[in-house]
Amino acid sequence: MGIGGPAGAAQVSTLGEALVRLSPAPGERLRDSGQFRVHVGGAEANVAVALASVGVPTRWTSALPQTVLGRRVADSLSSAGVALDTVRWTAGERLGLYFAEIGSPPRPTSVVYDRAGTAFASLSVDDLDWAAVCDARIVHLTGITAAVAPRSGALVLRAAREGRERGALVVYDVNYRAALSSPEAAASFTAELAAHVDLLICRAEDARDLFGLAGDAPSLASDLAKTLSIGRVVVTSGADGAVAWWDGESVAAPALPTAGVDRIGAGDAFAAGVLWGVLDGSPEEALRRGTAMASLAMTVHGDQCRFSAEEVLDVARGAGREVRR
Numbered sequence: 277m278g279i280g281g282p283a284g285a286a287q288v289s290t291l292g293e294a295l296v297r298l299s300p301a302p303g304e305r306l307r308d309s310g311q312f313r314v315h316v317g318g319a320e321a322n323v324a325v326a327l328a329s330v331g332v333p334t335r336w337t338s339a340l341p342q343t344v345l346g347r348r349v350a351d352s353l354s355s356a357g358v359a360l361d362t363v364r365w366t367a368g369e370r371l372g373l374y375f376a377e378i379g380s381p382p383r384p385t386s387v388v389y390d391r392a393g394t395a396f397a398s399l400s401v402d403d404l405d406w407a408a409v410c411d412a413r414i415v416h417l418t419g420i421t422a423a424v425a426p427r428s429g430a431l432v433l434r435a436a437r438e439g440r441e442r443g444a445l446v447v448y449d450v451n452y453r454a455a456l457s458s459p460e461a462a463a464s465f466t467a468e469l470a471a472h473v474d475l476l477i478c479r480a481e482d483a484r485d486l487f488g489l490a491g492d493a494p495s496l497a498s499d500l501a502k503t504l505s506i507g508r509v510v511v512t513s514g515a516d517g518a519v520a521w522w523d524g525e526s527v528a529a530p531a532l533p534t535a536g537v538d539r540i541g542a543g544d545a546f547a548a549g550v551l552w553g554v555l556d557g558s559p560e561e562a563l564r565r566g567t568a569m570a571s572l573a574m575t576v577h578g579d580q581c582r583f584s585a586e587e588v589l590d591v592a593r594g595a596g597r598e599v600r601r
């Protein structure tokens with residue numbers, strides 16, 4: 277089955293909050309580091325940057341404060357080629373921040389959010405031009421947006437409904453964050469949204485913790501598809517790769533070995549690779565590009581995956597070299 281809808285200027289449209297991330301250098305701790313590195317993050321913004329970097333025309337919708345930090349976020353996304361024409365600029369509100377300490381086994385990576393009272397939290401469904409927001413072949417949404425503020429769940433529901441009505445393929449990445457909502461709230465929101473979702477992306481641990489499922493990744497994918505009545509479900513299992521239940525068939529791709537330096541953003545890079553492969557029509561290619569982009573994202577510091585199509589496809593085909601000269 278191909279994907280419906282006219283291809284407007286953007287192939288993919290995403291909606292969500294961007295944050296500035298502050299992190300100590302690797303090997304240093306949040307509690308006592310004297311210097312922080314600055315990166316721009318936010319799940320949907322990361323997906324948009326990764327897609328634009330491989331040449332997929334992509335729009336990101338959000339609310340940004342008219343401050344130097346709001347402009348820093350916009351500059352970061354537009355330098356990758358992301359369309360920002362539907363972003364709403366607000367006065368008197370702030371940009372969200374988060375602090376990330378990059379772990380090293382056995383010390384986990386840990387995150388502290390500081391994102392109350394942001395411009396995005398004040399965004400309501402009446403603030404957006406939905407025809408413009410959903411004018412794309414794919415509308416990509418995540419559970420972070422659903423959970424981040426009292427109003428934002430309604431944005432996700434509206435975007436999914438409008439996307440469907442306009443013939444877009446609606447993708448939802450569960451992206452569960454325990455700091456933002458309970459497993460029960462995330463599961464019940466996903467169940468409510470499911471009727472408007474064509475493709476679900478979910479980590480194996482979230483399938484177990486939110487939906488009470490058990491078993492290996494292929495059975496988690498087919499069980500999620502049955503439980504939520506969604507035709508296509510991708511389940512990721514970190515170093516064990518990704519599987520998909522795709523219109524009744526099971527597809528798998530191994531993870532690529534990586535000596536990663538920063539795993540934050542790998543899930544969003546994976547989602548971007550899947551969307552890019554979906555636009556080209558094959559579930560196998562979607563998983564291959566997803567795992568290639570996830571592994572590349574982990575090799576650089578920061579949340580964003582800014583690799584060219586050629587760089588990603590070389591890795592996906594196993595054609596990379598240790599040194600290029």
Ligand SMILES: O=C(O)C(=O)C[C@H](O)[C@H](O)COP(=O)(O)O
Nearest residue numbers: 317318319540541542543544579
């Ligand atoms: O946590 C949030 O709310 C954010 O949006 C900040 C980060 O940029 C993403 O969380 C990265 O997500 P992963 O690709 O799953 O590592």
